[in-house]
Amino acid sequence: MSQLLTDVVEELSKLPGIGRRTALRLAMHLLRMEPSIVAGMTRSIDRFRREIRYCRECNNLSDTDVCPICEDPKRDRSTICVVEQVADVLSIEHTQQYRGLYHVLGGVISPMQGIAPSDLKIDLLVERIRRGGVGEVILAISTSVEGETTLFYLMNRLREFPDLKITSIARGIGFGDELEYVDELTLTHALLNRRAVE
Template structure:
């Protein structure tokens, strides 16, 4: 791609570093900014820079936060003896949206994935194990993706805390609400039968 302006070229190149944004899309976005008032670009630019420079991670759960201890960890309305282990910030947001969890979180920052060069020491596992060894936590809920990497990460953590007195659970795997049985994959369907629950329980939610 030949650009008539170095400034344009640099902006397009930087923009196309983002995942899923190719050169053509980047050019479309940058030309859109050129048609909008200057303020929009300045605000976008400032928001990104300030976010990257000033954002903090909660010292307890590693969730993104503006202060040292995030709102959830600092809240007195949460049950501190239940901790839900999630992969990243988006999972916290997704679970918070359901309003069905009142414990605390622990954000790992990823999954163990040797293929991508991510080992246990690249994740926030050590601080989780330390927290559990202090003995204040009664239940640990694994809420990672149901993939090989997710399962590996669950198992790695489980091995580390095996000797601790903590009840470990994992979120239920089964047929999604609203889904038709015939389209479900067999592993999920099989698990949903093995892990069946009393019918009365399903009436609660």
């Protein structure tokens, strides 16, 4: 069997969700791509892995020491949206509804997975708020057990700022959700927090 093929299948199988069969399919696709396109792809992967860093302000991925969002003078510096991971920043930016800053925790507290508060960028957040100028912190954390634990922990940590407004993104039924399939907890919450139709 071809060693080059064996090697590339083994290497691609190191990626999450890619078994040997998918890796083989990917390898066959690489053969149909222009060599220059493949070279561009691998160059981009190498550069990303070598040069990407974390913003020292908000812990978001960045090409520079401080990320473009933190440096943007047009963003509202008095609001910080706290999220679990980089992908969440992308999702929120995609809505084009948020003009404040972010803070990426880098995960949620999970005793099961051995993730303690000290493993997350919580101290960095507290330091940012201590420097002043922050009026509101929006907690945009998932509603998992770990998420709720993290939310609770953050609320406690942020008690040292009595004037800070702490909010959480709204929980409820998503657009397009069918009531029949919504879980009980979400439905209960949505009922108790019903709003007047304007």
